[in-house]
Amino acid sequence: xxxxxxxIQELNDKARQVRRLIIQMLAEAGSGHPGxxxxxxxxxxxxxxxxxxxxxxxxxxxxxxxFHMSKGHACPLWYAVLAERGYFEKKELMTLRKFGSLLxxxxxxxxPGVESASGSLGQGLSVGLGMSLAARMDKKSYRVYVLIGDGxxxxxxxxxxxxxxxxxxxxxxCAILDYNGCQIDGRCEDxxxxxxxxxxxxxxxxxxxxxxxxxxxxxxxxxxxxxTVKGKPTxxxxxxxxxxxxxxxxxxxxxxxxxxxKEEAEKALKELA
Amino acid sequence: xxxQLFQRDIYGETLVRLGKENKNIVVLDADLSSSTKTCLFxxxxxxxxxxxxxxEQNMMATAAGLASCGKxxxxxxxxxxxxxxxxxxxxxxxxxxxxxxxIVATHAGLTVGPDGASHQALEDIxxxxxxxxxNIIVPCDGPQTAEAISVAASISGPFYVRLGRSKVPTIEKPxxxxxxxxxxxxxxxxxxxxxxxxxxxxxxxxxNLSAKGIxxxxxxxxxxxxxxxxAILKAAKETKFFVVCEEHSVVGGLASAIDEVVSRDxxxxxxxxxxxxxxxxxGDPAQLLKEYNLTSLDIENTVLSGIS
Numbered sequence: 123x124x125x126x127x128x129x130i131q132e133l134n135d136k137a138r139q140v141r142r143l144i145i146q147m148l149a150e151a152g153s154g155h156p157g158x159x160x161x162x163x164x165x166x167x168x169x170x171x172x173x174x175x176x177x178x179x180x181x182x183x184x185x186x187x188x189f190h191m192s193k194g195h196a197c198p199l200w201y202a203v204l205a206e207r208g209y210f211e212k213k214e215l216m217t218l219r220k221f222g223s224l225l226x227x228x229x230x231x232x233x234p235g236v237e238s239a240s241g242s243l244g245q246g247l248s249v250g251l252g253m254s255l256a257a258r259m260d261k262k263s264y265r266v267y268v269l270i271g272d273g274x275x276x277x278x279x280x281x282x283x284x285x286x287x288x289x290x291x292x293x294x295x296c297a298i299l300d301y302n303g304c305q306i307d308g309r310c311e312d313x314x315x316x317x318x319x320x321x322x323x324x325x326x327x328x329x330x331x332x333x334x335x336x337x338x339x340x341x342x343x344x345x346x347x348x349x350t351v352k353g354k355p356t357x358x359x360x361x362x363x364x365x366x367x368x369x370x371x372x373x374x375x376x377x378x379x380x381x382x383x384k385e386e387a388e389k390a391l392k393e394l395a
Numbered sequence: 396x397x398x399q400l401f402q403r404d405i406y407g408e409t410l411v412r413l414g415k416e417n418k419n420i421v422v423l424d425a426d427l428s429s430s431t432k433t434c435l436f437x438x439x440x441x442x443x444x445x446x447x448x449x450x451e452q453n454m455m456a457t458a459a460g461l462a463s464c465g466k467x468x469x470x471x472x473x474x475x476x477x478x479x480x481x482x483x484x485x486x487x488x489x490x491x492x493x494x495x496x497x498i499v500a501t502h503a504g505l506t507v508g509p510d511g512a513s514h515q516a517l518e519d520i521x522x523x524x525x526x527x528x529x530n531i532i533v534p535c536d537g538p539q540t541a542e543a544i545s546v547a548a549s550i551s552g553p554f555y556v557r558l559g560r561s562k563v564p565t566i567e568k569p570x571x572x573x574x575x576x577x578x579x580x581x582x583x584x585x586x587x588x589x590x591x592x593x594x595x596x597x598x599x600x601x602x603n604l605s606a607k608g609i610x611x612x613x614x615x616x617x618x619x620x621x622x623x624x625x626a627i628l629k630a631a632k633e634t635k636f637f638v639v640c641e642e643h644s645v646v647g648g649l650a651s652a653i654d655e656v657v658s659r660d661x662x663x664x665x666x667x668x669x670x671x672x673x674x675x676x677x678g679d680p681a682q683l684l685k686e687y688n689l690t691s692l693d694i695e696n697t698v699l700s701g702i703s
Contacts, residue, residue: 184465231492237463242487245456249488252460252468255445259421260464279484282453290445 127172130338136206137167137338141367142394143202143215149387151219154227157377159199161302161335161362162269166191168341169267169298170203178208181234187264188253190237192246193271193300194228195379201225201233209235244277246270247297251283254292254355265349266295273305276314281326287355288327295355296348297328300335302364304375323357335360368393398565400537402558403501407432409544410469411439418443420548421466423458425451431471431501451476455484455498462494467548470496474503474516474557482522489553490526497547502560504642505670505687506592506680515675520619521647523555531619532573533557533649535566535594539617542571559592559642561680566594566615574618576626582612585698586630588639590616590649596684597640599691604698611698616649624656631657636664636701640694642684645669666697 128136140163148154166189170176174187191200198218205212210224210233217223224233228241238249250268257264274280287295299319307313316322320330329351333340341360348356364378365371368390371382382390414420414436425447428434437444447454451472458468470477477500478485489496503516523529530552534540540558547554550573568577579594580601589597594615601613612634614626630637637657639650650667657663670687684690 188464190460238459239487239491242483245452245459245484245488248453248456248484249460249463251453252457252462253464254460255421255457256461256464256466259443259466279452279456282447282450283456286447286450286453286457289448 133168133171133338136171137164138367138394140167140199140202140206142391143205144198145368145382145387145390145394147198147202147215147218148381149384150216152381154198154219154381155195155379156371156382157304157364157374158193158196158271158300158302160366160368160371161364162196162300163199163366164336164338165298165300165341165360166199166203166269168338169345170207172342173345174267175264178235181209185262185264188237188250188266190240190246190250190267191229191269192240193243193269193274194240194246196269196300197229200229200236204233204235243271243274244279247280247283247287250295251287251292254287254295255290257294264294267298268295269298269300272299272301272303272310272316275299275316275319284323284326284328291353292355293352296345297355297357299357299359300362301359302362304364304373304378306378308375320359323359327354329354329356331356331358333358333360335362336366399562400565401562402534402537402540403430403432403560405537405540406499406501406544406558407435409541410436413545413548414440414443417467417548419465419467420469421445421461422469423447423454423471425449425454425472425476427472431499433469433471451481452484455481456488458496459488459492459494462496463492466495468496469499471499471501473514474500474519475514478516478519478522486526490528493528493552495551497554497556499544499556499558501558503557504559504592505675505683505689506642507560508680508683509677511677512674517644517670517675518647519557520643520649521651524620524647524652528553529620530554531557532617533590533619534617535591535615536563537565539571543617546573557591561592563592564595566598568615571617574621574623576623577615577617578612578626579615580611580613582610583633584610584635585701586612586614586634586637587694587698588614588616588637588649588653589641590619591642593640593642593689596689596691597694600694600698603691603695609698609702619649619652622652622656627653627656628661631661631663636666638666638668638694638697638701640668640689642689643669645671664701666701668693668697
């Protein structure tokens with residue numbers, strides 16, 4: 123199914139709406155991960171509205187492009203975007219993390235549109251690699267997009283997957299790194315340094331695109347460029363701000379895994395109005 | 396002497412046969428394809444075989460991704476790595492997702508022999524048994540391996556199939572039915588339970604006991620999950636006590652599985668022969684079975700001590 127692409131302005135509006143939903147869901151749930159959900163909001167919104175070939179009414183359409191969120195703790199973002207695209211009703215969002223909910227605290231296949239569970243970090247890029255190899259064997263043209271985190275990139279499994287995708291020359295994979303620079307215990311560079319990241323991915327045989335992860339223009343161009351790369355996988359290193367869109371959350375490590383209080387949520391929603 | 400076969404040879408040959416019938420089968424290995432014998436499939440169907448190098452975690456999670464796209468994925472490496480090294484990937488990406496991934500782990504148990512403790516999986520059944528949805532088969536010989544692999548390919552969902560390294564004698568036995576215990580010998584005083592390559596040792600023990608006038612039932616639990624609780628409860632009612640022998644830790648394996656069944660409804664004495672809080676070591680398989688009290692004589696003596 124082809125989608126009608128949105129304009130940059132419309133995408134920015136959608137992303138703002140997605141951020142509002144993230145805040146509302148997390149405030150209602152009382153726990154969860156706002157920082158990394160907000161930082162990747164522009165990347166995932168653009169993907170679902172302008173890039174992915176998918177059909178929300180038929181989530182199992184065999185030829186769909188695959189998206190997998192390896193940094194599973196940012197699932198409020200995934201759920202908000204899936205609801206915005208009509209995979210399920212928006213009222214479900216307010217059941218996040220509650221007993222019996224369609225929306226588990228970390229991704230689970232009971233949610234329409236979720237391809238694979240995640241939450242234990244480092245495995246999602248490998249899952250995407252499997253999808254990529256399946257497409258190759260079946261001579262299908264679908265593409266595979268995997269969102270990974272920067273803290274997550276400290277997992278060895280990420281680099282095993284990076285090595286294998288390079289080795290198998292999987293040009294139908296596009297990894298998206300939400301490089302917000304923060305993890306639970308502090309700044310990534312203080313906890314366990316990742317740099318030089320672009321050089322590392324390049325050395326593993328990947329095409330690297332370095333962008334501002336909050337510029338819709340740059341995001342869309344990067345996705346387009348990734349489609350044209352042949353013989354190697356692509357990673358979009360998206361420089362983002364943790365908690366983006368809410369002034370008192372931006373760059374604040376503490377909001378990695380703490381939900382906003384009701385008061386904080388009200389304040390945040392005013393900023394995102 | 397009966398026919399002696401490598402279970403992994405049979406595995407490789409069965410994969411090739413299944414691969415011809417079912418184009419959906421994909422096989423993955425982690426640099427051990429010549430040992431696990433997935434190399435036979437690789438030779439026949441190179442486009443459906445992927446070698447992941449020495450990276451088991453990536454291999455397991457990639458298997459999940461392939462399965463999410465409708466593939467039936469066989470994944471092989473040594474049992475120590477399949478169960479231990481990549482356990483979290485098996486749990487979260489395969490078992491939790493309920494994907495159609497068949498983990499066929501070779502070189503399990505002490506009988507790996509000279510490679511020593513780091514390569515002897517003595518806890519893999521326990522590690523797999525705690526995972527919801529994971530089916531577990533431990534075939535006792537070559538022909539049963541072929542049956543186990545065919546069954547795993549025909550039933551959707553995750554499987555763990557445990558194979559040994561060394562040749563094992565073929566045992567005459569009734570038809571293999573997934574999830575149904577095999578009674579290898581009828582008996583009324585004691586029931587001996589076993590699985591895998593120790594079945595032959597247990598069979599010898601039953602013969603020796605019979606010569607001494609002791610009637611021992613021998614049950615081969617080739618399918619550890621789903622477990623044939625009916626056969627176990629029947630044995631608990633009809634025989635006085637159990638001896639369970641396995642090439643595995645006494646914690647969490649076959650003996651634990653059986654104990655969990657009888658302790659609730661039909662308490663019966665369960666004597667465990669297995670590895671007790673020790674690591675393995677180098678040696679010939681026969682030497683190791685002797686050192687860890689897993690020979691037919693050990694089984695026989697355990698039965699005798701249980702009777703007296």
